[in-house]
Amino acid sequence: MVDQEKYLPVAAMRRRYDVSTRSIYRWLEDEVMRFPKPITIKNRLYFKEADLMAWEDSLRFGFPGATDKAPGN
Template identity: 40%
Template sequence: MEKKLLPASAVRDICGNISDMTLWRWLADPDLDFPKPVYISRRRYWREADIIEWLDSREVSA
């Protein structure tokens, strides 16, 4: 399985064109359990599989 890392802009697009502030709020809200980023040279990246899994779990509970 490929372990693809997504930058914040791609994560915002996948999550419905959310703003950077919304992404920040999701990260700060422990109840949402949004995946934490990996930092590489002070830039944030997320594992694509983690984002997809989180989105799938939100669809089931919605």
């Protein structure tokens, strides 16, 4: 069986982190935050779930740009 990568649209990101769409775009612009880069399909952004999980882990372990907890937690 082949594992399929899961991609989340911006609407799912808003729910996941309990933030606005604008906040997600700010995170993308903030190089210190190291927020995962999305892919674009038909002018819509999609974020790879595995990249998001790795980013969340980096926040927990105090990597550069990290806070005490992941947004929305």
